[in-house]
Amino acid sequence: MSVKLNTTIQEKIRADIEKNILSGRWPPGFKVPFEHELEKQYDCSRMTVSKALVELARAGLIQRRRRAGSFVEFPRVHFALIGIPDIEADIVARGAKYGLKLLMQRRRPVPSGKRGERVLAGVKNVLGVCCLHFADGRPFAYEDRLINLDAVPDAADADFNRTSPGTWLTSHIPWTEAEHRIVAVNPSQKCAALLGITRSTACLALERRTWRGNQGITFATQIYPGDRFDLFARFAPSDRTK
Amino acid sequence: MSVKLNTTIQEKIRADIEKNILSGRWPPGFKVPFEHELEKQYDCSRMTVSKALVELARAGLIQRRRRAGSFVEFPRVHFALIGIPDIEADIVARGAKYGLKLLMQRRRPVPSGKRGERVLAGVKNVLGVCCLHFADGRPFAYEDRLINLDAVPDAADADFNRTSPGTWLTSHIPWTEAEHRIVAVNPSQKCAALLGITRSTACLALERRTWRGNQGITFATQIYPGDRFDLFARFAPSDRTK
DNA sequence: TAGTGGTCTAGACCACGGT
DNA sequence: CCGTGGTCTAGACCACTAA
Numbered sequence: 001m002s003v004k005l006n007t008t009i010q011e012k013i014r015a016d017i018e019k020n021i022l023s024g025r026w027p028p029g030f031k032v033p034f035e036h037e038l039e040k041q042y043d044c045s046r047m048t049v050s051k052a053l054v055e056l057a058r059a060g061l062i063q064r065r066r067r068a069g070s071f072v073e074f075p076r077v078h079f080a081l082i083g084i085p086d087i088e089a090d091i092v093a094r095g096a097k098y099g100l101k102l103l104m105q106r107r108r109p110v111p112s113g114k115r116g117e118r119v120l121a122g123v124k125n126v127l128g129v130c131c132l133h134f135a136d137g138r139p140f141a142y143e144d145r146l147i148n149l150d151a152v153p154d155a156a157d158a159d160f161n162r163t164s165p166g167t168w169l170t171s172h173i174p175w176t177e178a179e180h181r182i183v184a185v186n187p188s189q190k191c192a193a194l195l196g197i198t199r200s201t202a203c204l205a206l207e208r209r210t211w212r213g214n215q216g217i218t219f220a221t222q223i224y225p226g227d228r229f230d231l232f233a234r235f236a237p238s239d240r241t242k
Numbered sequence: 243m244s245v246k247l248n249t250t251i252q253e254k255i256r257a258d259i260e261k262n263i264l265s266g267r268w269p270p271g272f273k274v275p276f277e278h279e280l281e282k283q284y285d286c287s288r289m290t291v292s293k294a295l296v297e298l299a300r301a302g303l304i305q306r307r308r309r310a311g312s313f314v315e316f317p318r319v320h321f322a323l324i325g326i327p328d329i330e331a332d333i334v335a336r337g338a339k340y341g342l343k344l345l346m347q348r349r350r351p352v353p354s355g356k357r358g359e360r361v362l363a364g365v366k367n368v369l370g371v372c373c374l375h376f377a378d379g380r381p382f383a384y385e386d387r388l389i390n391l392d393a394v395p396d397a398a399d400a401d402f403n404r405t406s407p408g409t410w411l412t413s414h415i416p417w418t419e420a421e422h423r424i425v426a427v428n429p430s431q432k433c434a435a436l437l438g439i440t441r442s443t444a445c446l447a448l449e450r451r452t453w454r455g456n457q458g459i460t461f462a463t464q465i466y467p468g469d470r471f472d473l474f475a476r477f478a479p480s481d482r483t484k
Numbered sequence: 485t486a487g488t489g490g491t492c493t494a495g496a497c498c499a500c501g502g503t
Numbered sequence: 504c505c506g507t508g509g510t511c512t513a514g515a516c517c518a519c520t521a522a
Contacts (some may be wrong), residue, residue, distance in 0.1 A: 008491065022418045022454070035508070043300065043495045047289075050508080067501045067507045082322045125266040171316075177265040180322040184426040184468030186447040188443045200442030202468070204426040213264070226426030226444070234421045250510065287512045309488045310519045372488080408491070 007045045013052035021061055021072050025234065028074035032062055080233035081196070084180060084206065086226060087143075088167050091135045099134030102161045103194075119209045119216035125149040129155060129165045132194055139195045142187075145220040151212060169218060181207040182231070190225055202226040251286045251441045253259045255294035263303055263314050269315035274304055322475035324423060326448065329385075329464070330409050341376030341416045344403045345436075352388065361451045361458035367391040369398060374436055382470060384429075387462040393454060411460060417452040424448055424473070433465055444468040 020026040033041065036048045053070055056062045064070045091098045108128040120126055127149050133141040147155045151173065158168050185205045192199045206222045207211050235236045254405045262268040275283070295312055298304045306312045333340045350370040352362045369391050375383040387407050389397045395417050397429055402410065427447045434441045447462045 022416055024416060034506090040282070045495085046508095047494090047511095048492060050489090050510090053508090065501080066499075066509080066510065067503090067505085071380060074416070080323055080324045080420075081264050082422075084322055084422075108299055174264065174316065176479060178322075180324075181472055182324075182424060182446070182474075183472035184444040184466070186442065186444045186468075200428065202426040202444035204427045204446075208518070212266075214256070217499080224426075226428075230423055230425035232421070234419070252510080287514090289492095289513090290511060292491090293510095295489090306489065306518080308490080309486085309522085311488070433515075483500090 001022075001200040008044060009051040009144040010021065010048050010055070011044055013038060013044075014048060014055050017052070018054060020060060026072050028072050033071040033074065034069055043208075069172060071233050079235075082231050083231045084208070084231070086167050086170065087133045087141055088164055091133070091140060091200060095131040097137070099137060100161065100164055101132045102129070104128065104130040107149070107156075110140055119211070119219045120146055120148055121149050121216075123150060123216065129160055131160060131164065133164065135228075140224070142191050142194055142223040143220060144222075145218060147218045148216050150215050151215050164198070165218075166220065173212065173217060175210040175212055175217060179207075179209040181205075184226070185208075187223055187224070195223070195225055204229055204231075249483055251284060251289050252294040252297070255280060255284055255291060256297050259294070259298060260303060268314050270314050272314040274312040274314065292471055310358075315368055315377065321477075323434060323477055324364075324473050324475045326410065326473070328406075328409055329375045329383055330406055331450070333382060336377070337429065338377040339379070341379060342403065343374045344371070346370065346372040347402055348362075349391070361453070361461045362388055363458075365390050365392060365458065371402055373402060373406065376469075380470075382466070384433050384436055384465040386464060387460060389460045390458050393457050393459050399444040407460075408462065410458070415454065415459060417454055417459060419453040422448065426468070427465070429465055437465070437467055439467050445473055446473075 006192075017025065017026075017032060021030075026032070034051070035046055035049045036052065037058070039046050048086060053062065053064065057070070060073060062070045063073045074209050085093075088098045090099075106128060108126060110123060110126050117231070124150070127147040129143075129145045132139055133143065133145050143165070147165065147169070149156055153170060154171065155165075155168070158165075160168065183205050185203055186199055187195065187201065187203050189198065189199060191203075195203075196205075203226055204224045206220075206224070208218075208220045208222075210217045251436040259268075260290060263383070269275070274295070275289045277288055277295065280294075283290070295304065295306065299306050299312070302315060304312045305315045306414050327335075329341045330342075348370060350368060352359060352368050367390070370388045370391065371385075372382055372395060374384050382467075389407065389411070391398055394411065395408070397407075397479065398416060400407075400410050425447050427445055428441055429437065429439065429443065429445050431441060433445075434443070437445075439445075445468055446466045448462075448466070450460075450462045450464075452459045
């Protein structure tokens with residue numbers, strides 16, 4: 001189908017070996033030729049061979065062991081690199097009109113015993129924000145978010161009627177660490193009413209915690225009705241980026 | 243906290259630059275020093291600098307442009323590298339006892355109009371398998387799977403009372419492409435009864451399609467009660483592997 | 485067009501881990 | 504022990520592209 005013109009030597013080596021593995025010709029445990037053998041076979045320097053093999057090891061296709069050589073690994077766990085979208089960008093990308101309704105925005109203590117505790121433990125200066133996201137005028141997601149005002153003081157004056165808190169944050173502060181949790185939940189009475197569904201409608205809850213260094217930035221919970229939202233990932237074992 | 247002893251030059255360069263970016267000292271759009279500048283600064287060869295920068299570009303922290311240089315990128319989209327587990331391994335890893343009950347295993351036509359169609363369109367020789375996964379004797383997940391017997395003929399004789407279809411497949415055939423879809427659903431009457439829940443209990447549905455080349459291998463739907471299962475990912479922008 | 489990154493070479497030394 | 508992979512060097516040519 002597609003033709004590769006960008007055929008560098010290391011890319012050719014990588015592609016050849018990958019083909020051998022994925023076709024099953026080189027089964028799991030199979031010993032990949034030594035670097036010096038590939039060096040001769042492709043008539044190139046050892047550095048070039050090494051780059052190709054390092055790449056394959058990164059992708060989880062082979063395992064490299066000193067003195068022993070490189071061996072084909074078996075992909076035992078499926079990984080999915082899932083893009084967790086900015087809601088506004090996601091809705092616009094789907095061709096719908098984005099709408100936002102701010103329900104609440106005020107300083108409040110961190111609810112103790114709740115899930116936000118771990119990110120914002122001990123933080124006094126916290127902003128709580130609740131809002132509804134709309135796609136073509138229809139409720140699309142409910143969002144409940146805590147923001148550490150010590151980390152992002154500007155957030156106190158932000159206008160979340162125009163820009164959603166998530167969008168605002170990503171353009172105002174970089175994060176160094178993040179956690180995502182995906183779970184199916186039944187919505188609370190209040191949440192169900194806002195989304196125009198019943199409590200028995202399955203929803204996808206997306207929890208996101210972000211840090212910058214040791215400082216917690218934000219904890220957000222987004223609730224999507226199951227029939228209006230899903231997460232999707234398509235990928236190949238050698239292509240873990242994008 | 244942790245001390246790096248494995249301090250190669252390229253690792254030091256990479257770590258230094260990463261620290262500058264994540265601390266905010268080098269904001270988005272900031273020009274990273276040219277390769278030849280870093281070469282002098284660290285008193286090493288250009289290849290070493292290059293490896294460090296390539297690594298940072300892979301991680302999405304910088305963007306490299308010919309003639310212009312390298313620039314700090316802003317992490318705008320949240321990605322989650324989620325390990326979608328083999329159910330048996332996952333249950334055992336949680337410290338529970340794994341159990342499996344085969345409910346159905348027989349050849350059948352691909353249900354047309356259903357979600358399996360795209361993977362196994364036109365395939366005549368299809369094996370349908372339904373089973374329940376247990377953790378410590380309690381229903382943990384319901385699985386409905388179609389397997390292309392043209393691609394994996396051995397599956398016809400496999401004993402799915404002992405090994406779950408997913409585990410069996412990953413150890414018998416490699417895949418080249420996969421799709422995952424994650425969505426919240428209300429279970430069917432039958433599924434709810436098998437899992438010991440009601441139809442109004444929110445469940446996480448994991449759909450997985452895998453191919454080997456152009457040939458569809460399998461289409462699986464796994465239903466997890468929302469209160470017994472979640473997907474979790476923790477990561478830093480520079481650490482997209484594992 | 486000039487200077488950057490992309491790729492490659494033909495060596496080198498070393499740490500490590502099978503034998 | 505000794506051969507492997509891990510890392511590094513001091514060059515080189517080329518493709519691309521911003522100025």
